[in-house]
Amino acid sequence: MSIEIRDIHKAFGRFKALKNVNLEIAGGELVALLGPSGCGKTTLLRIIAGLETPDAGAILFHGEDATDRHVRDREVGFVFQHYALFRHMTVFENIAFGLRVRPKETRPSEEEIRAKVHKLLDLVQLDWLAERYPAQLSGGQRQRIALARALAVEPKVLLLDEPFGALDAKVRKELRRWLRRLHDELHVTSVFVTHDQEEALEVADRVVVLNEGRIEQIGTPEAVYDHPATPFVYQFLGDVNLFHGRVHDGHAKIGEAQLALPGDPEHRDSAVFYARPHEIDILRDNPGQSAIPATVLDIRPLGATVRIELERDDGHGIVEVELARDRYNREELGRGSRVYLQPRRLRLFADRDGTVPTDKAA
Structure with a gap:
């Protein structure tokens, strides 16, 4: 019926x-x-x-x-x-x-x-x-x-x-x-x-x-x-990290980091970018402006995955990242490790009413 x-x-x-x-x-x-x-x-x-x-x-x-x-x-x-x-x-x-x-x-x-x-x-x-x-x-x-x-x-x-x-x-x-x-x-x-x-x-x-x-x-x-x-x-619908920044010349500007965005997003002096914990890579080597420097605060094994809590070096908040356990083991991370965060995917929603999403691969 x-x-x-x-x-x-x-x-x-x-x-x-x-x-x-x-x-x-x-x-x-x-x-x-x-x-x-x-x-x-x-x-x-x-x-x-x-x-x-x-x-x-x-x-x-x-x-x-x-x-x-x-x-x-x-x-x-x-x-x-x-x-x-x-x-x-x-x-x-x-x-x-x-x-x-x-x-x-x-x-x-x-x-x-x-x-x-x-x-x-x-x-x-x-x-x-x-x-x-x-x-x-x-x-x-x-x-x-x-x-x-x-x-x-x-x-x-x-x-x-x-x-x-x-x-x-x-x-x-x-x-x-x-x-x-x-x-x-x-x-x-x-x-x-x-x-x-x-x-x-x-x-x-x-x-x-x-x-x-x-x-x-x-x-x-x-x-x-x-x-x-x-x-x-x-x-x-799940855990999410919020990154406050702006859109300039087609890039997401988050602190000192500059992340490329496909397409031609309009300029915004203020924007919020969204990324889930499993959509962020942790790099040990500095890739330059394409990543956000951070320090590992806490590590929580959760079965097949590991949840890592990090503090951004610019003082703009805590970021959570989830890695598969084998990937985590390869990175040899510990509390206090200096690393670089690189979102693989950012979402950007419309300014006015928040109803038009844009999926962006960073």
């Missing part, structure tokens, strides 16, 4: 949670609503579900206006962060609950309910837990049971609100891969809320980045990460 979100506004008192939000979700698509706390992502999800009413705008399901349709009539399955399982019911009874409370004329027989529950338990790979209670399950198992319960009523739309937020990092990683495989098998139109950038980029077909009640960017994970539309998106 396709979903169309038209001109949605929502305020809570003076706080404007959503400001003119427009979004189209294709049938069978898995979309992530990504953003910081308070950006409006959960409010938008609840409006889609019918748990909140917009102040203005419309929600369309498969082309039909569902804005005033009651939540029970929307054919939506909802998975919450904290499972919301009935503690006094077994796993089997939790999944069967939505089928058993249907009106008599649409309620399946006990035999049909039993067959459906066991099919769902097989789907989430937990059939052996049917007679256990929620308190006897791990967090990851509870969340899979919550998902099976949401799927039991055969929803046309599946909505997930921070579904893995209460789990530890290892379990979260396993479950999001499992969710992606499950979605590829079922093709239920799905929308999930997360503040975890890695989760959104790994699981979703498209990512919707929200900030202060507005959509900053919509795109595939690759497009959003590689071609961020605004400084906010760029900084929210």
Whole structure:
């Protein structure tokens, strides 16, 4: 089922949670609503579900206006962060609950309910837990049971609100891969809320980045990460170093360093350049004006990579660089080492509204 979100506004008192939000979700698509706390992502999800009413705008399901349709009539399955399982019911009874409370004329027989529950338990790979209670399950198992319960009523739309937020990092990683495989098998139109950038980029077909009640960017994970539309998106999707300088004669002037920029960027007396930690090389030998002198402050091994914190010699801030461990070992760096930083890639955003990015390889 396709979903169309038209001109949605929502305020809570003076706080404007959503400001003119427009979004189209294709049938069978898995979309992530990504953003910081308070950006409006959960409010938008609840409006889609019918748990909140917009102040203005419309929600369309498969082309039909569902804005005033009651939540029970929307054919939506909802998975919450904290499972919301009935503690006094077994796993089997939790999944069967939505089928058993249907009106008599649409309620399946006990035999049909039993067959459906066991099919769902097989789907989430937990059939052996049917007679256990929620308190006897791990967090990851509870969340899979919550998902099976949401799927039991055969929803046309599946909505997930921070579904893995209460789990530890290892379990979260396993479950999001499992969710992606499950979605590829079922093709239920799905929308999930997360503040975890890695989760959104790994699981979703498209990512919707929200900030202060507005959509900053919509795109595939690759497009959003590689071609961020605004400084906010760029900084929210991973660690970033900011270099303040100017654009002069087609070059980025950062302190005494002069870095070539392809194309013909216009002159700016003030500019901010962006580079991720893995996009900066550390040189031991002075290449002249094409690098920024710095001193190593701290070194943190992070598994296959090493994070290095450096202080610029001109006193204009700290820079973080990530190197592959083998590259780090070759450089023989230590605290206090004098080095030179050379960004391989700089991004430059428009001065006025910050909405037009330019990728520059330095």
